[in-house]
Amino acid sequence: MREVLPEAGIKxxxxxxxxxxxxxxxxxxxxxxxxxxxxxxxFLSASxxxxxxxFSVELGLLAVALTPVxxxxxxxxxxxxxxxxxxxxxxxxxRDWNLPVPAAACVALLSGIAGGGLNAFLISKLQLPPLxxxxxxxxxxxxIAEGITHAAVNYTDFPKSFLALGQGYLANVxxxxxxxxxxxxxxxxxxxxRSTVGRSWYAIGSNAxxxxxxxxxVSRRLGLAYLLSGLTSSIAAIIYVAHLxxxxxxxxxxxxxxxxxxxxxxxxxxxxxxxxxxxxLLGLFALSILQxxxxxxxxxxxxxxxxxxxxxxxxxxxxxxxxxxxIHRLDQPEEVQVKNSQVAVLCAAVLVSALIVAGTNVWLVxxxxxxxxxKTAPATATAHRPVIAVMPKAKGDPYFVSARAGAxxxxxxxxxxxxxxxxxxxxxxxxxxxxxxxxxRRVDAIAVAVENKAGISTVLRKARDRGIxxxxxxADAEPDAREFFANQATSEAIANTLTDEAARLLGGKGxxxxxxxxxxxxxxxxxxAFIKRRLDKYPNLKLATIRPSDDDRDKAFAETxxxxxxxxxxxxxxxxxxxxxxxxxxxxxxxxxxxxxxIGLSLPSICKPYVHDGTVQTVVLWSTxxxxxxxxxxxxxxxxxxxxxxxxxxxxxxxxxLEVRDGEIILGPPLIINKAxxxxxxx
Amino acid sequence: xxxIRTHREEVSIAAALIVLAGVLAIAAxxxxxxxxxxxxxxxxxxxxxxxxxxTLVIIAGQIDISVGSNFAxxxxxxxxxxxxxxxxxxxxxGTCVIGGGLGAINGALVGYxxxxxxxxxxxxxxxxxxxxxxxxxxxxxxxxxxxxQWFGFSQSSYxxxxxxxxxxxxxxxxWGMRKLAAGRAVYATGSNPEGARLAGIDTSLVVxxxxxxxxxxxGFAAVLxxxxxxxxxxxxxLGLEMKVIAGVVVGGAAITGGVGTVAGxxxxxxxxxxxxxxxxxxxxxxxxxxxxxxxxxxxxxxxYARSAAGSRH
Numbered sequence: 001m002r003e004v005l006p007e008a009g010i011k012x013x014x015x016x017x018x019x020x021x022x023x024x025x026x027x028x029x030x031x032x033x034x035x036x037x038x039x040x041x042x043f044l045s046a047s048x049x050x051x052x053x054x055f056s057v058e059l060g061l062l063a064v065a066l067t068p069v070x071x072x073x074x075x076x077x078x079x080x081x082x083x084x085x086x087x088x089x090x091x092x093x094x095r096d097w098n099l100p101v102p103a104a105a106c107v108a109l110l111s112g113i114a115g116g117g118l119n120a121f122l123i124s125k126l127q128l129p130p131l132x133x134x135x136x137x138x139x140x141x142x143x144i145a146e147g148i149t150h151a152a153v154n155y156t157d158f159p160k161s162f163l164a165l166g167q168g169y170l171a172n173v174x175x176x177x178x179x180x181x182x183x184x185x186x187x188x189x190x191x192x193x194r195s196t197v198g199r200s201w202y203a204i205g206s207n208a209x210x211x212x213x214x215x216x217x218v219s220r221r222l223g224l225a226y227l228l229s230g231l232t233s234s235i236a237a238i239i240y241v242a243h244l245x246x247x248x249x250x251x252x253x254x255x256x257x258x259x260x261x262x263x264x265x266x267x268x269x270x271x272x273x274x275x276x277x278x279x280x281l282l283g284l285f286a287l288s289i290l291q292x293x294x295x296x297x298x299x300x301x302x303x304x305x306x307x308x309x310x311x312x313x314x315x316x317x318x319x320x321x322x323x324x325x326x327i328h329r330l331d332q333p334e335e336v337q338v339k340n341s342q343v344a345v346l347c348a349a350v351l352v353s354a355l356i357v358a359g360t361n362v363w364l365v366x367x368x369x370x371x372x373x374x375k376t377a378p379a380t381a382t383a384h385r386p387v388i389a390v391m392p393k394a395k396g397d398p399y400f401v402s403a404r405a406g407a408x409x410x411x412x413x414x415x416x417x418x419x420x421x422x423x424x425x426x427x428x429x430x431x432x433x434x435x436x437x438x439x440x441r442r443v444d445a446i447a448v449a450v451e452n453k454a455g456i457s458t459v460l461r462k463a464r465d466r467g468i469x470x471x472x473x474x475a476d477a478e479p480d481a482r483e484f485f486a487n488q489a490t491s492e493a494i495a496n497t498l499t500d501e502a503a504r505l506l507g508g509k510g511x512x513x514x515x516x517x518x519x520x521x522x523x524x525x526x527x528x529a530f531i532k533r534r535l536d537k538y539p540n541l542k543l544a545t546i547r548p549s550d551d552d553r554d555k556a557f558a559e560t561x562x563x564x565x566x567x568x569x570x571x572x573x574x575x576x577x578x579x580x581x582x583x584x585x586x587x588x589x590x591x592x593x594x595x596x597x598x599i600g601l602s603l604p605s606i607c608k609p610y611v612h613d614g615t616v617q618t619v620v621l622w623s624t625x626x627x628x629x630x631x632x633x634x635x636x637x638x639x640x641x642x643x644x645x646x647x648x649x650x651x652x653x654x655x656x657x658l659e660v661r662d663g664e665i666i667l668g669p670p671l672i673i674n675k676a677x678x679x680x681x682x683x
Numbered sequence: 684x685x686x687i688r689t690h691r692e693e694v695s696i697a698a699a700l701i702v703l704a705g706v707l708a709i710a711a712x713x714x715x716x717x718x719x720x721x722x723x724x725x726x727x728x729x730x731x732x733x734x735x736x737x738t739l740v741i742i743a744g745q746i747d748i749s750v751g752s753n754f755a756x757x758x759x760x761x762x763x764x765x766x767x768x769x770x771x772x773x774x775x776x777g778t779c780v781i782g783g784g785l786g787a788i789n790g791a792l793v794g795y796x797x798x799x800x801x802x803x804x805x806x807x808x809x810x811x812x813x814x815x816x817x818x819x820x821x822x823x824x825x826x827x828x829x830x831x832q833w834f835g836f837s838q839s840s841y842x843x844x845x846x847x848x849x850x851x852x853x854x855x856x857x858w859g860m861r862k863l864a865a866g867r868a869v870y871a872t873g874s875n876p877e878g879a880r881l882a883g884i885d886t887s888l889v890v891x892x893x894x895x896x897x898x899x900x901x902g903f904a905a906v907l908x909x910x911x912x913x914x915x916x917x918x919x920x921l922g923l924e925m926k927v928i929a930g931v932v933v934g935g936a937a938i939t940g941g942v943g944t945v946a947g948x949x950x951x952x953x954x955x956x957x958x959x960x961x962x963x964x965x966x967x968x969x970x971x972x973x974x975x976x977x978x979x980x981x982x983x984x985x986x987y988a989r990s991a992a993g994s995r996h
Contacts, residue, residue: 075801128984129938131746135929136981143974150970257805270799302817309810316798396821396918404820424816519970548969553916554908561722562960565713579916586912590838591718606823609913 022267022279024318028311029286036293041441043296048440054175055433056288058083058236058243058252060281061181062259063266064188065232067280068198068225070263073205073272074123074130076226079233079259081141082115083252086237088145091155091247101162109234115141116230120223130226138256145249151519152528155247156454166242167458177239184232189277201225205272244428244455250520251428262287265312267319286311295437298419301395305424386444386639388632389419391434393449393474396424397551398603399578399624400449402683403474406628413653414636419443428452435459439466445635447486449474452522457481469638473631475523476664483638484663486630488622489670491523495530497670498599501618502541502572505597509540511569515556515584515600517577519548524576527601531574544570549580556583564591575600581619585610604673604681611678619673624683626655627667634665692935695986696950703954703961711964719960721842725911727956728849729754729904731949733927734934735856736786736897738948741931742860743893744873744940745793745800749785750901750927752811754920757782757905759815762824762915765831779902785811786898787891794890808924815917824915832913845907852900857945869893874941929976930955933983955979 036043062079069076090108093099099107115137122133168176192198200221203211212218233252241247266283268275290311291304390407392400404420411418419438423430431451436459438446446463450456450472460470460481473486502512514531516524528546535541544567549556560573560583573588573596575581581602588596589610598610599618610616633652637643643650647660659666673681707714733750740747760781764774785807792803833841860866871879872889880886909915934951936943958979962972 122981122985126985131938132932132984133981135925135932136977136984138977139925139973140977140981143971143977147971147974150968257809260801261805261809264802264805270801300817302813305809305813306817309806309808309813312806313792313798313803316802317792317796320797396816396819398821398823401821424813545963545966546969547963550921552918552921553912554919557912558722558726558960559963561726562719562963565716565719565722566711566960566964568713579918582912582914590911606825606914 022276022282024315025265025267025279025282025286028315029282029289032286032289032293036289036297040293040296043293045440048292048296050173050175050178051436051440052285052288052292053178054243055292055429055436056284057175057177057181058240058429059255059258059262059288060284061184061232061236061239062252062255063262063280063284064185064277065229066259066263067188067266067268067275067277068192068201069130069229070260070268070270071192071205071272071275072201072222072225073208074222074225075134075260075270076119076130076229077134077256078115078119078137078141079229079236080252080255080257081138081145082112082230082233083237083240083255084249085115085141085145086112086234087241087247087251088149088153088155088249090238090241091153092148094158095155101159105238108238109231112230112232112234112237113227114230116227116233117223119230120226123226124219124223142249142253146519149249151249152525153248154452154454154522155241156245158241158245163242163245163458166239166244177243180235180239184235185277185281192277197221197224202273205269205274207273240429244432244452245458246428246452246454248428248452248520250518258287261308261312265315291433292437295421295434296441298421298441301421301424301430301434385415385417386636387417387419388445388447388635388639389421389438389441389443390447390473390628390631390635391431391449392420392422393431393451394424395422397578398606402603402605402624403628403631405683406623406625406630407632408628409625410629410632410636410653414633416632416636416639418632422449423451428455431456432459435463439463439468442466443468444639445469445471447471447473447631447635448477450477451475453477469635471631471635471638473627479663482663484634484643484660484665486627486634486667487664488627488667491526492530494601494620494670495527496534497620497672498527498574498576498601499531499534499538499541501599501620501672502574502597503538505599505617506541506572508538510571511542511544511567512572512574513544513563513567513570514546515549515559515563515573515575515577515580516546517549517551517580521551521577527576549575549577549583551577551579553579553583556580557587560584560587561591564588564593564596571595572597572599575602578602578606581616582606582610585615589613589615603683604678605683607673608678611673611675614675617674619678620670621673622667622670623681629653630655630658630665630667690944692987693944693947693950696934696947696954696983699983700950700954700957703957707961707964711961714961714964723956723960725842725845727952728845729908730923730926730930730956731849731952732852732900732904732907733897733923734930734948734952735852735945736893736900737927737931738856738934738936738943738945739860739869739893740800740897741928741936741938742873742940742943743869743890744876745890745893746928746938747786747789747800747804747894747897748924748928749789749804749808749811750897751920751923752808752815753782753785753898753901754905754908754923755918756785756811756815757902758909758915758919759819759824759917760902761906761909762827762831765827766824771830771834775903775906778906779899782902782905783895783899786894786896786901789898790891790894793894794887800894819917821917823917827913827915832910834910841910848907853945853949860945865889865892870941872940926955927952929980933980935987951983 042048066076086108089111090104093104093107094101119133119137122128123130165176170176200216203216204218204222208218237251240251262283263280264270265286266279290307294304407418428451432455446468457478460477464470470482471484472482476485547559549559563570573584575584581600584598588598598616601621602619607616607619630652649657649659652658757778761774761778764777789803789807792798793800836844868884868889871884872886876886930952931948934947
């Protein structure tokens with residue numbers, strides 16, 4: 001009797017070790033690996049696998065921490081912002097309070113506990129809905145991080161021994177942070193799957209009231225999950241800082257959504273009560289391998305978002321429709337009644353995804369088919385055409401979009417293969433990831449518009465060690481990390497030109513306001529610093545306020561409207577982000593304020609209407625076409641070893657002779673574009 | 684008194700608005716200039732219109748975080764349709780259909796396949812945004828016909844048109860949610876799906892429809908926003924979903940479903956929309972703005988939790 005009865009009782013509540021969803025995901029993962037081994041270069045190699053692991057660690061930690069939270073039926077949207085806050089606290093503790101690294105790390109962990117504790121208190125003690133609480137703390141943590149650093153402070157120059165945690169190798173093979181990840185992963189496995197705490201998380205997620213009646217301290221256990229999530233996010237922040245070599249308030253932006261995607265992909269039910277950490281691990285790899293494979297196959301980064309969405313929906317819907325073995329829940333009938341309409345919807349969904357996949361394939365085949373055709377074009381083509389990989393800071397930015405046209409011109413003229421890819425938003429870690437992938441793919445030259453100087457230099461040095469030529473453009477890395485920098489204009493020249501223009505238009509006297517990009521944008525912050533320095537020359541010119549536009553035209557528009565009324569003395573708006581100039585221009589035009597000037601840094605094409613009607617007086621820029629052209633031309637010359645190290649000038653195709661100074665190829669002074677000459681520019 | 688007791692959320696936001704207005708009246712009276720209020724209104728109308736749809740979605744116990752991406756696609760679509768030579772009304776209709784279609788896909792996956800809405804709309808948020816980036820390669824829609832801006836109205840008459848349309852939508856939804864069977868079905872589905880099903884409500888259809896409506900309104904909001912300009916960027920609506928959801932939640936809708944009002948959401952959106960520029964007027968540094976807004980959301984939620992706990996006793 002003793003053997004039979006409890007056995008039967010336990011079996012009812014047993015959660016299968018490998019739920020159906022995990023099998024589907026495993027199949028999808030294997031499918032991905034098979035596909036990418038065929039279409040991507042050097043995908044199936046140990047070194048590539050190791051690099052994928054390295055880039056998965058921070059995201060993986062967040063996903064692991066989120067798994068128990070979601071199993072309790074909750075959610076934590078604040079993990080990415082918590083990373084930003086902990087990174088900044090770590091940097092401040094180390095540099096401003098002069099604490100040694102281990103002590104600073106402890107302070108950062110304490111901030112994680114405090115943040116997680118705040119969520120825990122509001123959710124478990126006050127019983128507020130987790131989605132709302134963490135939506136609030138999502139804004140608040142990032143806001144505090146931006147507040148303390150004024151979004152501009154970037155803590156760098158951490159000691160080498162600390163950076164080894166994020167950039168070094170153990171035994172020359174394993175990235176140093178990977179064991180840390182698996183240690184924490186193992187701890188979570190024990191906690192979630194092998195302890196009473198873990199069982200109570202499942203119980204709370206299945207039925208919180210039932211769990212309370214069963215004697216589980218629901219509020220305490222619930223709080224623990226959020227507390228641990230804050231703590232783990234701060235660990236992820238420390239690894240992120242070591243990995244990129246910088247601590248800035250934008251660390252981990254957007255990570256919360258990727259982490260939730262990984263968890264849900266791994267079969268954890270968003271309603272709680274079901275899921276496991278092994279699934280999360282698989283979901284994480286499915287995401288990382290998808291991105292890695294797309295990079296190695298030189299497919300555009302945008303595809304990864306589209307495919308991630310399709311993968312997520314199809315895995316979850318398949319999982320919904322496969323019978324779940326081993327779980328008998330009271331609220332589910334034994335037989336699932338399938339309605340015809342439901343089958344129709346499922347078929348439609350599958351059909352739509354199939355169409356999208358087919359469309360992608362057509363595009364793929366076309367892109368594969370195009371290269372051999374181009375190969376035959378230059379008569380002198382040898383067996384190996386040089387491959388030049390060029391990275392903008394952000395792909396969708398009109399500024400970089402227009403540089404691409406020039407880059408393509410040069411590639412066509414020289415008969416080289418061009419890979420043009422970059423982050424789809426300003427995410428510092430994505431640039432490093434892409435370069436690692438290009439190293440694995442063994443391109444001949446890499447040209448980068450650098451988003452974060454300290455972090456990217458390490459990986460660029462690695463590329464140079466592997467014999468890949470490295471050039472920087474638009475913004476520079478550390479000088480020893482690249483061979484040349486294609487310099488369009490120095491930050492100081494840009495800032496001075498803008499300030500001088502402002503002084504000229506205002507007659508040397510008056511108030512002006514700056515509309516910047518994101519508050520954290522490194523380039524813009526550097527310009528602002530130089531602008532403030534230049535103001536010493538104009539004592540009667542006063543900077544009234546600095547407002548962010550987040551590179552969004554509509555936000556720039558709204559901010560300008562407010563400035564015009566809140567600061568009536570402001571007679572000039574200086575917009576230093578490409579979409580902000582037309583936004584500010586439109587605001588001034590609609591307000592009918594003829595007495596307010598707008599100047600800025602933008603593309604002639606999008607400012608043309610405003611320059612013509614006199615709302616925008618001056619746009620400062622350089623020819624983005626020429627910059628793209630020079631980048632590819634210079635890279636190709638490097639590949640063919642045509643630039644001697646002591647060169648004073650180079651002959652850059654249609655651009656003619658360009659000066660080379662201190663490892664920088666100078667494009668020329670910035671252009672001052674106004675009503676008289678704007679129609680000459682086609683970018 | 685009964686009104687205050689039954690409309691605790693709306694009353695407390697209205698009180699917060701009055702306090703804010705009082706502070707501004709003393710510290711920065713320029714805030715109440717007619718042009719400023721009109722600009723604020725026009726700027727927040729898109730958020731307001733989407734918030735109407737989001738209120739339905741949240742009351743039905745679901746969430747839609749793909750509205751920002753949908754908004755970006757509809758903005759570009761409006762421009763492309765007009766450039767293709769469609770007359771303005773047809774282009775507006777076409778844009779709403781595209782928005783509604785994208786909403787319907789979400790609705791079908793949530794309502795008929797039973798996939799959690801946060802998962803579905805997370806997937807469509809990422810997929811739609813990146814698909815648009817891929818398609819446009821970041822290019823803006825330019826050279827729009829001259830009558831696109833302001834719908835062919837003048838700059839001075841356009842606000843009146845928008846205010847009338849939006850007021851009509853607000854009144855219609857507020858009335859419909861209280862008086863129409865469809866509106867009550869949304870509340871029933873949100874507060875107890877199984878009970879609603881047993882009472883004869885087709886809950887799958889209700890869920891499908893709230894996403895459809897949210898999509899339609901997103902398309903319409905994209906049009907209302909686009910016609911204020913003469914070119915259309917391809918990255919519109921970044922972070923819009925957070926703004927809308929925050930407004931609705933501050934307005935007292937419960938994320939667990941079944942609770943919330945259109946009036947509350949409108950007040951919530953107005954409060955959050957008024958605070959951003961108010962901080963500029965008060966001279967608060969932009970660097971602290973986000974922290975303050977997060978704090979307000981938390982404060983609002985804590986307030987409701989306390990009042991809910993109070994009413995239980």
